[in-house]
Amino acid sequence: MKIQFKQQEPIDNSTEELAKTLLTRFGLVPRKKDATAKFHTLVLELYERKKQANRERKPELAVMPVEEMGLFSGIKRQTMYDHLRRWLDLQILKKTSFVANGKVVIGYELNGNNLEGAFRKAEYVVKNHLEQSFKLIEELQNEIKKEKIKASQTSASGARPNRQYSP
Numbered sequence: 001m002k003i004q005f006k007q008q009e010p011i012d013n014s015t016e017e018l019a020k021t022l023l024t025r026f027g028l029v030p031r032k033k034d035a036t037a038k039f040h041t042l043v044l045e046l047y048e049r050k051k052q053a054n055r056e057r058k059p060e061l062a063v064m065p066v067e068e069m070g071l072f073s074g075i076k077r078q079t080m081y082d083h084l085r086r087w088l089d090l091q092i093l094k095k096t097s098f099v100a101n102g103k104v105v106i107g108y109e110l111n112g113n114n115l116e117g118a119f120r121k122a123e124y125v126v127k128n129h130l131e132q133s134f135k136l137i138e139e140l141q142n143e144i145k146k147e148k149i150k151a152s153q154t155s156a157s158g159a160r161p162n163r164q165y166s167p
Contacts (some may be wrong), residue, residue, distance in 0.1 A: 008025055028083075063107040088108075092121060
């Protein structure tokens, strides 16, 4: 998992600007400078679908196939798959399948009842990653201390006094 947070503040309080800022801060925007993906429109649509699905008590309404996700983002399906990995790694989206008209439809939806719920999942992922990193730091410090203690014990016990014997 490669998470790249970026500090950014919204220029104004429009939904489009806030969505762009949110995605930038979580590292969910395209990383290439000339990329054209509009993920802010995708996240807003996923949110609207989730609200409608909750309101009508039809969970299948919240699910969006990758082809549609690509259309909302303005990119091709395969490119959407490439970007989708980060959304899934942060657990903002979850993969879902349902039966519609006798066919199994596979798609993705927000991993929460609303945007905040979905991004709280990302918070949990990041906190968990940091906790594991700090455990590694503690382990590293302990190993460094052990190596220094061993080195000092070896030099103390292994050092023999320089005695000169005369025949």
